[in-house]
Amino acid sequence: MLISKSFIPILKNNPSEAKIKSHQLMLRVGMIKQSSAGIYSWLPLGFKVMKKIEKIVREEQNKIGAQEILMPTIQSSEIWKESGRYEDYGEEMLRIKDRQDREMLYGPTNEELVTDIFRSSLKSYKSLPQLLYHIQWKFRDEIRPRFGIMRCREFFMKDAYSFDINDEEAFFSYNKFFLSYLKTFKRLNLTAIPMAADTGPIGGNLSHEFIILAETGESKIFTDKRVFDLNSDGTNLEKKSLEDLRKKYEQFYSVTDEKFNKEEFEKQVSEQNRLITKGIEVGHIFYFGDKYSKPMGASVDLPGGKKDFVKMGSYGIGVSRLVGAIIEAKYDEKNEVMKWPISVAPYDIAIIPMMNKNDNSILDKSNKISLELENNGIETIIDDTDENLSSKIKKMNLIGAPYQIIIGKKTEGEILEFQEVGKEPQKISLKEIIKILKEQKVKN
Amino acid sequence: MLISKSFIPILKNNPSEAKIKSHQLMLRVGMIKQSSAGIYSWLPLGFKVMKKIEKIVREEQNKIGAQEILMPTIQSSEIWKESGRYEDYGEEMLRIKDRQDREMLYGPTNEELVTDIFRSSLKSYKSLPQLLYHIQWKFRDEIRPRFGIMRCREFFMKDAYSFDINDEEAFFSYNKFFLSYLKTFKRLNLTAIPMAADTGPIGGNLSHEFIILAETGESKIFTDKRVFDLNSDGTNLEKKSLEDLRKKYEQFYSVTDEKFNKEEFEKQVSEQNRLITKGIEVGHIFYFGDKYSKPMGASVDLPGGKKDFVKMGSYGIGVSRLVGAIIEAKYDEKNEVMKWPISVAPYDIAIIPMMNKNDNSILDKSNKISLELENNGIETIIDDTDENLSSKIKKMNLIGAPYQIIIGKKTEGEILEFQEVGKEPQKISLKEIIKILKEQKVKN
Numbered sequence: 001m002l003i004s005k006s007f008i009p010i011l012k013n014n015p016s017e018a019k020i021k022s023h024q025l026m027l028r029v030g031m032i033k034q035s036s037a038g039i040y041s042w043l044p045l046g047f048k049v050m051k052k053i054e055k056i057v058r059e060e061q062n063k064i065g066a067q068e069i070l071m072p073t074i075q076s077s078e079i080w081k082e083s084g085r086y087e088d089y090g091e092e093m094l095r096i097k098d099r100q101d102r103e104m105l106y107g108p109t110n111e112e113l114v115t116d117i118f119r120s121s122l123k124s125y126k127s128l129p130q131l132l133y134h135i136q137w138k139f140r141d142e143i144r145p146r147f148g149i150m151r152c153r154e155f156f157m158k159d160a161y162s163f164d165i166n167d168e169e170a171f172f173s174y175n176k177f178f179l180s181y182l183k184t185f186k187r188l189n190l191t192a193i194p195m196a197a198d199t200g201p202i203g204g205n206l207s208h209e210f211i212i213l214a215e216t217g218e219s220k221i222f223t224d225k226r227v228f229d230l231n232s233d234g235t236n237l238e239k240k241s242l243e244d245l246r247k248k249y250e251q252f253y254s255v256t257d258e259k260f261n262k263e264e265f266e267k268q269v270s271e272q273n274r275l276i277t278k279g280i281e282v283g284h285i286f287y288f289g290d291k292y293s294k295p296m297g298a299s300v301d302l303p304g305g306k307k308d309f310v311k312m313g314s315y316g317i318g319v320s321r322l323v324g325a326i327i328e329a330k331y332d333e334k335n336e337v338m339k340w341p342i343s344v345a346p347y348d349i350a351i352i353p354m355m356n357k358n359d360n361s362i363l364d365k366s367n368k369i370s371l372e373l374e375n376n377g378i379e380t381i382i383d384d385t386d387e388n389l390s391s392k393i394k395k396m397n398l399i400g401a402p403y404q405i406i407i408g409k410k411t412e413g414e415i416l417e418f419q420e421v422g423k424e425p426q427k428i429s430l431k432e433i434i435k436i437l438k439e440q441k442v443k444n
Numbered sequence: 445m446l447i448s449k450s451f452i453p454i455l456k457n458n459p460s461e462a463k464i465k466s467h468q469l470m471l472r473v474g475m476i477k478q479s480s481a482g483i484y485s486w487l488p489l490g491f492k493v494m495k496k497i498e499k500i501v502r503e504e505q506n507k508i509g510a511q512e513i514l515m516p517t518i519q520s521s522e523i524w525k526e527s528g529r530y531e532d533y534g535e536e537m538l539r540i541k542d543r544q545d546r547e548m549l550y551g552p553t554n555e556e557l558v559t560d561i562f563r564s565s566l567k568s569y570k571s572l573p574q575l576l577y578h579i580q581w582k583f584r585d586e587i588r589p590r591f592g593i594m595r596c597r598e599f600f601m602k603d604a605y606s607f608d609i610n611d612e613e614a615f616f617s618y619n620k621f622f623l624s625y626l627k628t629f630k631r632l633n634l635t636a637i638p639m640a641a642d643t644g645p646i647g648g649n650l651s652h653e654f655i656i657l658a659e660t661g662e663s664k665i666f667t668d669k670r671v672f673d674l675n676s677d678g679t680n681l682e683k684k685s686l687e688d689l690r691k692k693y694e695q696f697y698s699v700t701d702e703k704f705n706k707e708e709f710e711k712q713v714s715e716q717n718r719l720i721t722k723g724i725e726v727g728h729i730f731y732f733g734d735k736y737s738k739p740m741g742a743s744v745d746l747p748g749g750k751k752d753f754v755k756m757g758s759y760g761i762g763v764s765r766l767v768g769a770i771i772e773a774k775y776d777e778k779n780e781v782m783k784w785p786i787s788v789a790p791y792d793i794a795i796i797p798m799m800n801k802n803d804n805s806i807l808d809k810s811n812k813i814s815l816e817l818e819n820n821g822i823e824t825i826i827d828d829t830d831e832n833l834s835s836k837i838k839k840m841n842l843i844g845a846p847y848q849i850i851i852g853k854k855t856e857g858e859i860l861e862f863q864e865v866g867k868e869p870q871k872i873s874l875k876e877i878i879k880i881l882k883e884q885k886v887k888n
Binding site: 006030073098137 | 448451453474477479481483485486487488494511513514515517522535536540542543548550557560561564565566570574576581583585587598
């Protein structure tokens with residue numbers, strides 16, 4: 001992609017209205033544009049990143065056997081009255097009357113709708129377990145939307161729902177998502193820690209928030225530092241293995257604000273291991289048994305001839321929010337350098353040629369290099385504007401392709417000036433560059 | 445995928461509320477479920493088909509150099525007041541008041557929003573042309589939603605927008621989409637004919653609807669039969685080649701109801717070539733110059749120092765509607781056989797084993813075959829229920845994988861009973877089956 005042909009509207013300076021670095025960067029390099037309070041359009045650069053995050057989230061859902069569906073954004077109020085949440089939800093729910101004066105709403109979450117789908121579709125325990133998910137726009141009418149897409153009104157979310165015959169099987173499903181979430185965030189190059197959390201308006205009595213550390217986070221967290229050394233390596237999709245994984249994490253104190261108990265914290269965590277800091281919630285999982293299936297009558301026939309309400313959980317990941325969360329975690333705002341993890345980078349590599357009005361050979365060379373890279377599945381962007389090299393490098397540092405090739409007057413023959421952002425430049429051939437990038441892309 | 449583990453709720457009989465065959469089939473095999481009037485959830489089977497259509501639409505947009513963005517579903521009324529359409533649009537627009545009492549709406553289309561994005565992003569003719577598209581949910585509050593997802597309220601649509609410096613360049617953009625649409629529908633195995641059409645609430649003076657023939661269509665069409673023999677083979681993305689393509693189509697009379705003129709029709713079309721029938725609109729393209737850019741002040745600096753309003757067009761494809769349109773075109777309702785084009789089939793091949801409670805060997809064999817096929821990129825579904833072979837074949841005929849393997853008692857060794865739906869069964873090896881399917885998948 002030539003930057004002169006792309007739709008990447010870049011601002012010279014940080015926009016004054018943005019208070020946190022993800023919001024600043026996203027406006028600065030034209031990833032998003034606000035269309036009204038708390039509502040954004042995603043321009044090509046931001047869209048590319050969000051789509052890559054979505055793909056990773058989807059792949060990790062499929063790996064645990066979840067099936068993808070797509071529920072509508074607009075829901076009838078009827079099912080929310082059945083569950084009893086219509087009144088409870090408060091003003092964050094965007095309520096709508098259609099032209100026939102029917103009470104509708106823009107879904108902030110989908111427990112009711114998916115329960116309605118389940119109850120009219122499946123009737124026997126033989127069809128269980130069922131894990132269903134969708135990735136869809138949601139709306140929460142925040143009173144004070146702020147921080148760009150981190151606390152906005154219309155947002156893109158993956159929400160999954162599990163249906164099981166009893167608690168034991170339901171915990172098995174819960175733990176599958178627990179593993180899936182750790183793997184998802186790892187592929188995004190984020191260290192997300194599952195923390196015991198409050199269940200809020202979703203309900204239930206078992207819940208974990210997945211939190212990444214960030215000074216700008218809105219969640220206050222209290223943890224045992226040692227939890228950051230854990231990972232899910234070696235866990236497989238069997239009951240025992242998944243239980244062990246959760247136990248491994250739960251041995252260390254690690255909670256959000258709402259669950260914090262000073263006495264417990266100080267008793268369980270030695271002073272040198274205590275960490276009190278802030279974080280960003282990127283995922284949240286819940287187990288709530290028959291909270292929705294009972295009032296809505298979602299039951300299955302059991303082996304003996306009896307019926308029982310299905311046991312349900314729900315599992316959310318903020319897909320659009322993750323774009324901002326990754327920036328909060330990775331953007332070096334002092335040096336104005338963003339290095340996207342290659343798994344979600346808008347482009348894998350930036351080609352930065354020194355342009356010369358009277359000589360097209362450098363641009364021709366750049367186009368050739370780009371074509372060769374693209375043919376190898378490596379996404380490129382060429383800065384073909386007539387700015388000087390140093391300002392182009394600054395711009396590309398913001399756009400955030402993790403690798404750069406700089407083509408100046410002195411670049412002759414096969415050897416190129418190649419740099420992984422933040423590391424020393426190297427002089428190597430295009431063939432070697434392709435090898436390095438392909439390896440990185442496979443690994444991530 | 446084992447059908448016993450899948451979420452494919454199949455009905456025994458055609459649902460009485462469905463009047464047309466796409467609606468019948470989609471409810472019958474659990475592709476969709478209605479959640480309220482004119483609003484549907486997409487269950488796994490329907491979702492898979494829609495996603496494959498979306499992918500083809502996306503690929504063909506990218507091929508003409510369009511860049512993907514994503515605009516929100518909820519828009520502010522302000523920009524619609526600027527364009528003058530806020531009052532005009534009527535009750536089909538779902539109007540919403542948020543908690544701050546601001547007038548919002550659920551976008552039925554995005555000319556205003558994309559014009560707003562353009563005007564605040566690009567300022568120079570040097571950045572033109574720009575082709576932007578998004579694939580997003582839209583809402584039209586139909587007074588009488590009917591025919592399932594064919595005339596529903598919440599629907600999934602690709603809409604693209606072009607921005608050019610003058611009419612000549614704008615027609616070039618228009619013609620790129622003209623070609624792109626012909627290619628898109630061809631990949632979906634549909635014969636869609638571009639027909640001169642009215643511009644309706646979008647405005648402008650040049651417009652084509654892309655129509656496929658179907659008795660249940662809501663558009664009445666009048667054409668010269670010979671238009672069906674045309675195709676876009678040999679056209680490339682150059683001005684002259686694209687102009688020739690449009691001329692080739694426009695030499696034959698071919699219009700919708702609103703543009704129909706009896707005298708002209710009879711003058712231009714000899715009696716034996718006249719075709720008066722019904723069709724389904726699957727795409728619609730418009731050129732409207734500065735209809736939005738002028739009132740909204742979207743201008744660019746021209747070479748000489750002057751400014752001018754950009755010339756715009758818009759280009760829609762009904763992605764969710766296409767699922768229904770393909771069924772209307774391909775479903776043989778008399779024999780209850782649906783054969784999906786392999787490019788969008790929910791599964792490439794169905795494996796239909798005869799089950800035996802006391803002997804797992806046939807199911808084991810099916811699983812092995814399935815694994816081998818999946819490893820070759822071929823999507824399979826196994827009917828592992830204990831129904832008899834004939835009712836399983838009937839069920840799979842409705843689900844619509846274009847190929848079937850039947851594994852009965854007599855299936856021994858390497859030779860399998862393989863059938864392309866609607867053709868004669870063959871006895872061939874798995875290796876040969878893989879070869880046939882791979883070839884078909886590459887071709888389509």
